[in-house]
Structures are given as structure tokens and as C-alpha cells.
Amino acid sequence: MLDISGNIVKEGDLERITRLKTKSIIEITVDKPLALKYKEEGWQIKKEYTRSLKIFKNKTVDVLFEDEVWLLFKKMGFKEMNKNRQLKVSVGSDSRQIDVFAKDETHIFLIECKSSEEVSKKDLSKDIREILQMKEGIIKSLRNYYAKDYHFTFLLLTKNVEPTQNNLEIAKENLQKDFYIWKYEEFQSYKELSNQFGDHTRYILYSILFENRKLAGIDTVKIPAIRGGKGDNKYYYFVIQPEKLLNGVAYIHRREKNPREIKYTYQRMLNKSRLERIKEFIRRGGYFANNIIMNFTSKPTFNKRDEIGDIVLGTLTFPRIYGSAWVIDGQHRLYGYLDSGKSTDAFLPVLAFDNMVVKEQAKLFVDINKEQKPVSVGLLWDLYPDIYKDSADLKQQELRAISLIVKKLNSEKKSPLYNLVKLPSQSKDTQKWAHLTLTRLCIAIKENRLIKEKEYLLFDESYDKTIDTAFEVIKEYLGTISKSFPEDWDKAEKGFLCSNIGIRILFNILRQLLKYLEFYEDKSVYLAKNKDRFNDKTKEILGPIIEKIKNMTPEERNKIRRDTNRELIVENTQKLLWDLKQKTNFGIELWRKGGWNPGIPKEENDERIKKLIEETEIELKTFIVQELKLLYGEGWWKNGIPSDTKKYIDDIVKKEISKSPWKENELKAEPVEERLRFVSIAHLKDLIILKNNWGQFERYFAKDKEIISTAFKFYKAIRDKYMHSDRLKDLTEIDKGLGYWNMKWLRRCIGLTN
Structure with missing residues (x-):
């Protein structure tokens, strides 16, 4: 049996x-006598000719999908491909039909396509089993055929066919x-990448699929270089043709495996219009004198030739690994050489670090890009x-997790924030309904310390695991809120709850x-x-707050929405929670x-307040x-009673005796x-x-000792003024209100009703 049948x-x-x-x-020309057969x-x-007819038929769903896949691999630069679906490769005495065959100088892709007119779940175990069983036989036949x-x-690609989890x-x-x-979403991501990067998408594909594997068929890169630094902090300086970096060595995504995320990374990192301007500059003979900065994530080798002080001259050999160098700065300069016609004869200066730890390379990236105007x-x-994908630094892990949580809230269809978050990396056309900013949502999670490890609220063993845990809780919480007042939520930025400020307040309340x-x-x-109990508790506890929002006039809600200052956002949250806090301690933090x-209730007067202060002190001691x-x-x-308090009491008693020996x-x-009775409020x-x-x-007060300390501080302030009437004039209305309400809270904690 032939190794291959059909045309490549x-x-x-x-x-x-x-x-x-x-x-x-599909169009073909047939003799007129055959027309009836084809019509059936x-x-x-x-079109009709004298003796023949040009006839056509719409392609079926499966053929359309196979062609779509074929065209992507053609666009990615594969030079040999199957002519049609008649290509077969022998497997022993049998053969395997190949839907899409794609070959370049070093790689061969064999692709099976599964599609359906309507979305359906399907178990593909049989297809997977056949591919894995025939795989070695197919490889053997193709090696024989090409003698190389x-x-x-x-690949097994699907469209409208949902594989099982198994x-x-x-x-x-x-x-x-x-x-x-x-799945089709992954396929589309590569398709979008190919629209921007053409056949370079092939190298992006390789760096994703074959991470940390040796480069196949590409010449080893050896260049003269200068090495600096000592110990684990080495770096290299050299000049190199852009083509050598672009052919599978350099990458700008941080080891994401999801093609959709990688697509967004390239869109974030590479501004299309800026790339075109740089490409035109290069075509006109322009060049760049400033360094590309990158980090070897796989170790290069360096052969020393000469040495001058701490500077070592020699030959640098790149690791023959896909995606071995992450570009920290100069992405546009490097990628501007794509399709410029100058990538093989131009040279770029490069400063490359040798396995810089993730924390340091991420810090360097942020520091550089914060100083550059284009990066907001x-x-x-x-x-x-x-940039923080592999970082061991907890602060960087937290920032990464926060960003991924918000992105998941935006991308998951079951999320109440689905497609509502504006991502800088995506075009306005794809974000027609987005009105919430990524920054404000991320800040809302960060400032409320929702996933901080030491807070133990939504942190779940590791920051990677926390992403899903926090997403589920936030999704359910916002879902319950949105269903409680849909008339407002659906107004988006024109309403209150789903506006940028409203969401910030809702995250304050979530904490x-x-x-x-x-x-x-x-x-x-x-x-x-199972979040049913959580949803029930959310409705039960926050019901009064939702009712309060419902009962506001549109003008009142608009006023809150216009208060964008952090302090005003907290103050408006406090106003919403005040009544609930007074009844249940909710939100006292x-x-x-x-x-x-x-402020002080109108029915109160200084005489009654003084009596309450005195009574509170006595009752606290009791x-x-x-x-x-x-x-x-x-x-x-x-x-x-600690020894210092006992000593304080003894000293007071001694003073009393010295003044009144009797x-x-x-x-x-x-x-x-x-x-x-001798101790101070601070002692209590x-x-x-x-x-x-x-x-x-703690069962009577709050778990947070700082809350108790604050309550006593304001109570002491008002007590000291009222116990010395001449000081009352120094008491501001704000301090008076703080002292009064904190005293009322302390009274409630110890069981006093008024």
C-alpha cells in the first residue's frame, strides 16, 4: 500500500x-446530458454554454469548517497542504483519511474536524481513541514518504460540538x-492573531504548544556578545537580526496556555496602528539605536574569549527552545520588522538578562512601562x-489574581457582569455594551482586601485557586443584587447599582x-x-439596603453616582449601611x-448626654x-486584671489616702x-x-479589636469634655456625633437598650 493517496x-x-x-x-462544469442527474x-x-453547464452547490457545514481550518493554516505560512478531503495516509494494512494536512519546513499538522449546524454536546472518545491508536502508524508512513x-x-478541532469533560x-x-x-473559541483566537501577524502566528502557535521543547530544524543562533554582571545576576549585550528573534525565540505572552488570553496579550502589548507606523519607518530606511530588553527564561550558553575587568567578551549561544526569551521592552520595535522586508538584513541592539527571577523581571517591566505614555x-x-504569571511574590500574585477574577466576571456568560467590562486590549467594536472600567473593578477588590491571604475572606490555599473561589462568590453576590432591583441594574451606567461607582459601593458592602x-x-x-444558602442570606441581610436604594429619588441616586472620590464613596456606603449597622452591627468595620x-438626635440635650456617659461608664465596669x-x-x-492596671489603681488609692488619711x-x-472605679476608659x-x-x-463586641479601640477612643473624647464642662466649647459637632454614636454602640454591646 502507498504511504499516501490523494494530492498534496x-x-x-x-x-x-x-x-x-x-x-x-462548489463549482464544476458538466456536459448538458448530465444536468438532470446533478439537479437531483x-x-x-x-452559467450555460453550448454543450456544457457551469453548476454550483452550497458547501455543507462540515466542508465549510474544514475549509476554514485549512485557510487558517495556509495563512500561518504552511507551504504544503492537502488539495481536498480525499487525502489518506496508510496505517499498516488500513488507512486514515485526513481532513486538513499542513506542512512547513519542520512541522506536520494532521487535523480532524468535527462540526454541527447547532450547538450540541458529543462524546468524542471514539475519535480520540482512533487518532491515538493510529498516530504512530501515520507518523511512520509520512517519514517514509518524505524520507525525513x-x-x-x-489536532481535533470542533465547531458547535462540545466535547465532554472526559x-x-x-x-x-x-x-x-x-x-x-x-474548541472553536481557541481556533478563532488563532484566526484573529493571523489577521494581525500573518505567518508569524505559526511561531506564536509553536511557543504555546511546544513550550520548553527544543527548536526543530532551525539553525542554532550563535552571536558575539558582551557579558556583564556577577553570580546569578548576569546579562548580555549584543546586536542581532530581528528575524532570528522572531523565528520562535522571542515571545511577549507570559506562558498562558489559553489562545484567547494570548490573543488578548498580543493585542494589549502591540498597538496595531503603532506597529504600522514603525513598519513604514523601517521600510523607509529607519533604524533604532535603543536596546530591546529581554530575559532568557531558558539558560543560554556563553563561551568566553577575552575579559576586561567585569566585562567578558565571547560567543552567546541561544537555547534551542521555543519561546526562550521574554521581551520586556521594545515589543513594537521588534514586531515592526514583521513583513517589513528588512528583518534579515537589519540589526537590533539587545540587552538580555540571564534567567532573571520572575519578581524582578515583572518589576522591571512595570517600572519601564509606567514611565511610557502609551501604557495606562x-x-x-x-x-x-x-507579567506576573510565574512570580513567587505574593503581592504580584494578588494583583494577577484580581485581574483574572474581573476578566472572568466579564467573560463568563452566567456572570452578571458578562461583557460589561471595558478591556484596554480589545477594540470598541467588540465591547459595545461595556461600561465598567477594569481599573475600578480591580481597585474595588484590592481596596476591600477580598482575596488578601492574611484576611482569610476569599483566599483559598493559593492565589491560583482563589481565582475560581472568589469568582463564584462575587458572581452569586452580584447576581442576587441585580435580581433584587433589575429595573436599576439594567440601566447600566445610567442607573446606580451597575454603574462604576455603584459597583465600588457594592464591593464595600460585600466585604x-x-x-x-x-x-x-x-x-x-x-x-x-452550593450557593443557595449564601444567596438567601444575602437577600435577607441586605434587603433593607436594597429597599433604601429603591426608595431614593433618581436625583439622590445620581448624586451618589457623581461622588467619585474614594472618601465620598466610603461615606456614601456608610450612609446606606447606617440603619442596618445600628440594628445589627452590620458593616461596623x-x-x-x-x-x-x-449627628446628635434632636431630642437629645447636654444634660441627658452627660447622664448617658456616666451611666455607660458604670455599666461597662459592672x-x-x-x-x-x-x-x-x-x-x-x-x-x-493585668499588673500595670493593678499598680495604677494602687497608686490612685495611695494618693487618696495621702490626701485624706481618715x-x-x-x-x-x-x-x-x-x-x-479608679481606672480610666483606656483601661476598660x-x-x-x-x-x-x-x-x-469578643462575642459581645466585634472580632476586630481596632473597632473596639475606635469606639472607646471616641467615647473617651466625648466623656472627657462632658466631665469638664469648661471644655465643651472645644467639642465639634462631628466629634460630638462620633462620641455619641460610639457610646450608643458600646451600650448596645453590653445589653443596654437606650
């Missing part, structure tokens, strides 16, 4: 077949055997998933919701896979440094004694409970948050 075309024939495959119809098969007459070894890759798992297990499944803060947020559930319920409420309050006795029993004074017996004989706070006492008291 190249050069002129390849261009002719390309023209045929771009059409949505669905053919239609296009190539790198063989097998299918995808099998493909994942066979990546090192060069078998891949592409939004674009940096867009780039963090690329308080998670803290509240953690304190009064359990984290499992929102971390459980927002007031741990003070903040907005409605409450503390009561709880310490419950905790320590008869040893409450010894174990619950009180000595009375003071020494009184119960220790009475001695607490310290007794509550003392490490050994805290477990007894």
Missing part, C-alpha cells in the same frame, strides 16, 4: 486551491504526545496576568457581608459549592477610623467584672470590684481586648 499541493497549486476554499460554494443531487445552474523526520502534531482530560493527558483538542494604569491591570457571615454564621455559608454619622468572674471565677482579679481603713477594706478597653480575656468578650 504547494506553490502555485496551493494558491489556486486557496481561492476555491475561500468560496462558500442539489446542484444549481450558474518532522515534528508531528495531531474528552478534555484525555487530551490534557496526551499533550506531551502532541495531541490537542481545540488600566493597561497595566490588563497586563498583570501576563462587610463576608465579615458579618464569618462572625455571626460561618464562612461555609459563602464558601460552600467601616467606622473603625470614624466616618460619617447623622459588665467587665461580671464577665471576668464567669471566665476566671474567684480568681478573676488575679487572672483578669479614708485609709475604708479604702483598704472595700471589695476589689469597687476599685475598678485594654481589659476587654487583653489576650487572655478576649475570648470572653
Whole structure:
């Protein structure tokens, strides 16, 4: 049996077949007597001649998809391809039909296409099994046919056919055997890349599929270079033809495996109009004197020839690895040489670091690009998933995770933010409904410390794992909110809830919701896979806030939306939460440094406030004694009162005795409970948050000791002024309100109702 049956075309024939495959119809010329037979098969007459007819028929769905795939690989620069679907490769005594065959100087791709008119789920196990079983036989036949070894890759592409999870798992297990499944979204990503980069897309493809594998069929790059640096901090300086970097060595994506993400990376990093301007500059004879900066992510070799101080002259040999050098700066200068006609005879100066740690190369990238006008803060947020991909630095991991969470909220169809987030890397045409900015959403997550490791809110073992965990919680939370007031949510930026400011406020509230559930319920409420309970709790707890928003006038909601300052956003959040905070302690963390309050109620007067202050102090001392006795029993004074507080009390008693000696017996004989009257407000706070006492008291107050400290601070401030009437004039209305409401909170914590 022949190794191959059917036609493989190249050069002129390849261009002719390309023209045929771009059409949505099949055209043939037949003798007139055969017209009836073809008409019965669905053919239609296009043109009539004397003895013959030109007839046509629409291509079927499967043929259209195969042609679409064929055209992509042709556009990527493959020089030999199958003429039609009649190509077969022998496998022992059998043969295998090949839908798309694509060959360049070093690689051969064998592609199976599965398509359907309507979206359907299908188990492709049989097809996968056949490909894997016949794979070695196909390779053997093609090696015999070409009398040369190539790198063989097998692809299974689908359109409107959804593989099962098991299918995808099998493909994942066979990546090192060069078998891949592409869904149509992945195929489209390469198609879009090819529209911008033409046949260079082939090298992007190789750097994705064959990461860390040796380059096949490409000459080893050896160039004169200067080496500087010491130890692990070495760098090289050299000049090189752009072509040698572009042919599989350099890359700008950060090791993403998802073609869609890589497409966005290239769109983010390479501005199309800027590339065209640079390309035109190069064609007119322009050149660049400033360095391309890159980092070898696979180790090069360097042979020393001479040495002058710390500078070493020698020959640098690039690693023969796909995607071995990440371009940190100069992407446009390098990629401007594509299709310029100058990529082989021009030279670029390059500064290349040798395996710089990810944290440092990411920092260098950010530092360089922050100084360059074209890179905005939004674009940096867009780039963090690329530049911080392999970083071990926790801060960089957090930034990367935040960006990926927001992008997932934008890309997942079940997300309430689906297609609503503007990404700098995407064109306006593809973001018609997007009105939320990537930066503001990312900042909302960051400033609320939702995924910070030490906060333990949505952090889940690692930042990579946290991405999905946080996405699910945020998706459900925003979904519940959007369904609670859809009339406003659907107005997008013209409404309140789904505006940029509204979303910032909702993220402020989300933090308080998670803290509240953690304190009064359990984290499992929102971390459980089934989110029904979380959704119910969200509706139950936040119902009053949603009602408050519903009852606002459009003017009131618009006013909040116009307050873009961070402090005003927090203040507006406090206003929304105030009533709920007063009833349930919800959101009290927002007031741990003070903040907005409605002022003293009109029915209050200075005399009543003073009585409340005095009563609160007495009741606090009684409450503390009561709880310490419950905790320590008869040893409450010894174990619950720290030595410095006891010394403070003893010193006060001694002063009293020195002033009034006749009180000595009375003071020494009184119960220790009475001695607490000598302590200050600051001492009372310290007794509550003392490490050994805290477990007894935290159930009554809040888990955050800073909140308690703040409440006591403002209570002490108002107390000190009211206990010395001459100081009342120094008390501002803001401080008076803060003191009053923090006192009311302390009273509520210890069980006082007014």
C-alpha cells in the first residue's frame, strides 16, 4: 500500500486551491446530458454554454469548517497542504483519511474536524481513541514518504460540538504526545492573531504548544556578545537580526496556555496602528539605536574569549527552545520588522538578562512601562496576568489574581457582569455594551482586601485557586443584587447599582457581608459549592439596603453616582449601611477610623448626654467584672486584671489616702470590684481586648479589636469634655456625633437598650 493517496499541493497549486476554499460554494462544469442527474443531487445552474453547464452547490457545514481550518493554516505560512478531503495516509494494512494536512519546513499538522449546524454536546472518545491508536502508524508512513523526520502534531478541532469533560482530560493527558483538542473559541483566537501577524502566528502557535521543547530544524543562533554582571545576576549585550528573534525565540505572552488570553496579550502589548507606523519607518530606511530588553527564561550558553575587568567578551549561544526569551521592552520595535522586508538584513541592539527571577523581571517591566505614555494604569491591570504569571511574590500574585477574577466576571456568560467590562486590549467594536472600567473593578477588590491571604475572606490555599473561589462568590453576590432591583441594574451606567461607582459601593458592602457571615454564621455559608444558602442570606441581610436604594429619588441616586472620590464613596456606603449597622452591627468595620454619622438626635440635650456617659461608664465596669468572674471565677482579679492596671489603681488609692488619711481603713477594706472605679476608659478597653480575656468578650463586641479601640477612643473624647464642662466649647459637632454614636454602640454591646 502507498504511504499516501490523494494530492498534496504547494506553490502555485496551493494558491489556486486557496481561492476555491475561500468560496462558500462548489463549482464544476458538466456536459448538458448530465444536468438532470446533478439537479437531483442539489446542484444549481450558474452559467450555460453550448454543450456544457457551469453548476454550483452550497458547501455543507462540515466542508465549510474544514475549509476554514485549512485557510487558517495556509495563512500561518504552511507551504504544503492537502488539495481536498480525499487525502489518506496508510496505517499498516488500513488507512486514515485526513481532513486538513499542513506542512512547513519542520512541522506536520494532521487535523480532524468535527462540526454541527447547532450547538450540541458529543462524546468524542471514539475519535480520540482512533487518532491515538493510529498516530504512530501515520507518523511512520509520512517519514517514509518524505524520507525525513518532522515534528508531528495531531489536532481535533470542533465547531458547535462540545466535547465532554472526559474528552478534555484525555487530551490534557496526551499533550506531551502532541495531541490537542481545540474548541472553536481557541481556533478563532488563532484566526484573529493571523489577521494581525500573518505567518508569524505559526511561531506564536509553536511557543504555546511546544513550550520548553527544543527548536526543530532551525539553525542554532550563535552571536558575539558582551557579558556583564556577577553570580546569578548576569546579562548580555549584543546586536542581532530581528528575524532570528522572531523565528520562535522571542515571545511577549507570559506562558498562558489559553489562545484567547494570548490573543488578548498580543493585542494589549502591540498597538496595531503603532506597529504600522514603525513598519513604514523601517521600510523607509529607519533604524533604532535603543536596546530591546529581554530575559532568557531558558539558560543560554556563553563561551568566553577575552575579559576586561567585569566585562567578558565571547560567543552567546541561544537555547534551542521555543519561546526562550521574554521581551520586556521594545515589543513594537521588534514586531515592526514583521513583513517589513528588512528583518534579515537589519540589526537590533539587545540587552538580555540571564534567567532573571520572575519578581524582578515583572518589576522591571512595570517600572519601564509606567514611565511610557502609551501604557495606562488600566493597561497595566490588563497586563498583570501576563507579567506576573510565574512570580513567587505574593503581592504580584494578588494583583494577577484580581485581574483574572474581573476578566472572568466579564467573560463568563452566567456572570452578571458578562461583557460589561471595558478591556484596554480589545477594540470598541467588540465591547459595545461595556461600561465598567477594569481599573475600578480591580481597585474595588484590592481596596476591600477580598482575596488578601492574611484576611482569610476569599483566599483559598493559593492565589491560583482563589481565582475560581472568589469568582463564584462575587458572581452569586452580584447576581442576587441585580435580581433584587433589575429595573436599576439594567440601566447600566445610567442607573446606580451597575454603574462604576455603584459597583465600588457594592464591593464595600460585600466585604462587610463576608465579615458579618464569618462572625455571626460561618464562612461555609459563602464558601460552600452550593450557593443557595449564601444567596438567601444575602437577600435577607441586605434587603433593607436594597429597599433604601429603591426608595431614593433618581436625583439622590445620581448624586451618589457623581461622588467619585474614594472618601465620598466610603461615606456614601456608610450612609446606606447606617440603619442596618445600628440594628445589627452590620458593616461596623467601616467606622473603625470614624466616618460619617447623622449627628446628635434632636431630642437629645447636654444634660441627658452627660447622664448617658456616666451611666455607660458604670455599666461597662459592672459588665467587665461580671464577665471576668464567669471566665476566671474567684480568681478573676488575679487572672483578669493585668499588673500595670493593678499598680495604677494602687497608686490612685495611695494618693487618696495621702490626701485624706481618715479614708485609709475604708479604702483598704472595700471589695476589689469597687476599685475598678479608679481606672480610666483606656483601661476598660485594654481589659476587654487583653489576650487572655478576649475570648470572653469578643462575642459581645466585634472580632476586630481596632473597632473596639475606635469606639472607646471616641467615647473617651466625648466623656472627657462632658466631665469638664469648661471644655465643651472645644467639642465639634462631628466629634460630638462620633462620641455619641460610639457610646450608643458600646451600650448596645453590653445589653443596654437606650
